[in-house]
Amino acid sequence: MTVVIQSEQHLRRHRRVWSYVTMAALAVFFLFPLVFMFVSSLKPDAQILTDVTSLRAFLPVGDIGLDNYAGVFDRVPVGRFLFNSVLVTVLIVGLGLIVNSMCGFALSRLEWRGRGLVLALVIATLIVPFETIAVPMVYWVSKLPTLVWEGGLLKYDFGWLNSYHVQIVPFIANAFSIFLFTQYFSTIPKSLDEAARIDGAGWFTIYRKIIVPLAGPAFATVAILTFLPAWNQYLWPLMVVQQEELRPVMVGMQYFFQLNTAWGEVMAYTSLITLPVLVVFLSFQRAFVSSVAASGVKG
Amino acid sequence: MTTSLTAPAAPARQQLPRAHTRARTRRSTAGRRERRTGLAMASPALILLLLFLVIPVLLAFGLSFTNARLISPNPPRFVGLDNFVRAFTADPVFLRSTLNTFVFAAVVVPVQAALGLALAVLVNQKVRGVTAFRVIFFVPVVTSIVVVSILWKFMYQSDGLINSFIDTVTFGAWQGTAWLNNPSTALGAIIVLSIWQAVGFHMLIWLSGLQTIPEELYEAARMDGASPWQQFTNVTWPGLRSTMVFVLVTITIAALGLFVQVDVMTQGGPVNSTTTLVYHAVRKGYREQETGYGATISLIFFVIVLVIALVQRYLTRDED
Known part of the structure; x- marks a missing residue:
């Protein structure tokens, strides 16, 4: 024994x-x-x-x-690239949280005609990979109307190429974020809404004062899952942004890499844009891990 | 999904007849406001999805039957099936791209799914320090694929890190090649780094699936004297069915969309050995400005993704 x-x-x-x-x-x-x-x-x-x-x-x-780092800053406006990427990422994530959570709220807690159909269509779009629509979308945004500031006058023009908004607006609404919000919101008891309605609260107040504060984990998950692709955007800005001052870090790096075979400097550039993400990841690793896990819960 | 969402509203409606008339009129105005608010709150996201997802999909369909160019003084002209005929009969690079894309997916999907599962089983053990390993295996996922591609391109050089490692462990008996400049190794080299970068993501998906399997099942299996392998095949694997579908579908879609690694490391070469469908679509539709033909390739890519995803769904459907 x-x-x-x-x-x-x-x-x-x-x-x-x-x-x-x-x-x-x-x-x-x-x-x-x-x-x-x-x-x-x-x-x-x-x-x-x-x-x-x-x-x-x-x-x-x-x-x-740190000579290589100094070399990178001498050669390219890497500070500007970082600023562009931070701006684009913050706006995609921030506006995305607002727009997609409102949509999720409407789809999970309000009664309106066509709601079931809309939800089914939103879920159906999840099958469309961005790579499928990238080429037609370049053509499409090059025809969209825009306002330009030219010589002290606001002028009406066509074409979204070479701008900040072309890097941001197409990525605010996100079917997967809407799906996650809808799912999370529908787990919150409906009796809360009813009680607030009896107290005379409007739907928007219910959304802002009751649902949003209760859905912290859903907001964290969506923020994390939209942050990485926004920061790592490559194919899209490669096609729609030619102007150097508007380039995000990833595209800026590819141009730098093509012009330059000084490996020390290339490694300095890649380190420079990897470190901030690693720091964010390591400080929020628990949230990252649970967000990724949440993304796989429902196939 | 849809039914579970609409269900809770039913009881509220049933109460209506019991309420007296005044309350009923108040309720119906409230109902109208609810409908209007619902649509209003959903519309910003829906309009954006319409503009930047639905319309581009329709454009992919529409433009593939035209000779549209990105910058052209002439409006697009309808050309019927010319673009499709051209792709399958007059464009060997397209056929090569399709083949490469399939080869890449055929290797990456099973290998990455299996490695991800193996890693997940490994880090699902209750031993000290296991969280640190989960974090370490996930680090490449948060590293940009552009950075990863540049880094590995450096390591794959003929006098790079990989070859000096091979040289050291084989005591100089085996000489490496310039992996990315050799048509027979370039795609394989890209496969290795792609799996290295992404496998941590699927490890976490598998892990969350593993953690839904109750511990009692393992205890019962151990009582019956099941070996670790028997526990895996009889308890773990059956419990991972829905996770498996999700993992397979997501890896397949990601693998078929291979672009960045090719664009940064090889530009499709050497001699088209690494060109892929998405790379070819971007080359034609954007760099050579043939939007119509680029849309055709994108559309073919989409149909392939759709068919494979549906077949996978069907093959892995629940028997009951």
Whole structure:
């Protein structure tokens, strides 16, 4: 009897050791490119290429400094690119939270004709990948009307290309966000609305004062799930923004990379735009993890 | 879904006849206001979806039968099925793009789904420090795919990190190649980094599926003397059915849309070995300004995505 138990404990310990070894090996696999990137961004080009042959590739040793970072700022308006990306991301996420949660509220808590059909259509659009509509949409936005400020006059013109709004407006409404809000809101008891109605509250007040404060987790999930794609936008701004001052960081980096083979500076640029996201992720990792998990709950 | 949403309203309606007339008129004005408010609150999002999702989809259909160009003084002209005929008979790069896209998806979908599940099982153990590993495996997901592509392009160079690693572990017996410049290895190289970047996302989806399986089932299986593998095949796997559908559909759609890695690393080369449907659509429809033909390729891509997603849904449907 005791022998059996001992061997079982032994087996269990054995298994635990192995799973730690496996996880550690995988951790190395997932982290080594990023460590290599950060470390290389601190080294002169010649040293990066010689260090590659040994473990020195992953260690901040030798001629370490921030010269590459200074070089990036000298060569391209990377501060401007960062500002553009922050502006676009904040507006997509912020306006998206308002617009999509209102839609989710209307779809989950209000009675109106066509509601079921609208909800079904919104869900159906989830199957359309953005890549399908990207090319026709460039054509479409190039025909849309716009107002331009020209020589002290507000003029009516056509074409949304090369602007901030072309990077923002198409991505505010999001079928998946609407779906998540609708689902979350419908778990909140309807009796709350009824009580507020009896007290004379209007629907918008119910939305603002009752539902929004109760739906913190849904707002956090949607914010996180829309933040990453907005920050990482690439295909769309590549096509609709040619003007350098309006470029977001990702497209700015691709242009920088094409013109430049000084790997130290390229690594400095990639580190520069990866660090803020990593900091945000590590500080909110619990929320990130539960948001991603929530996105998969209903297929 | 729809039925569960409309159901709670029914009892309120049934109460109506019992209320006296004054209350009923008040209720019906309230009802009218409710309908109007509902539409008003939903409309900003619905109008935006109409403008930037529905209309572009319709345009993809409409433009593919025309010779529209992005910048042109002439209005688009109807050309019938010319674009489709051109794609399948006169554009070998399109056929190659379709093939590459399928090869990429055929490898990435099963491998990434299986690795994601393996990782999820690994980090679902109740051992100390396991959360830290979950976070580490997820780090590539929050790294931009543009950054990842540039970084791996550097590592894939002939004198890069990957080859020096191969050189070290094989003691110089095996020489690597310039992975992205070799037509027979370029797509494989892109597959590796794509899985490396995205697998952490699906690990978390699998993990949330795993955590819905009650612990008692495992206890019962252990009592019956089930080995870890038997526990997996008899308890874990059946419990993951709906998660599996979601994971397969999302990976498939993402894999078929391969674009950024190709645009940053290879521009479709060498000798078209990495060109994909979306890359080709952007090349034709945007860079060469042939919007009509680009829309045709986008439409074909969409039909493929739709068919595969529906087939997957059908094959993995609930038996009951």
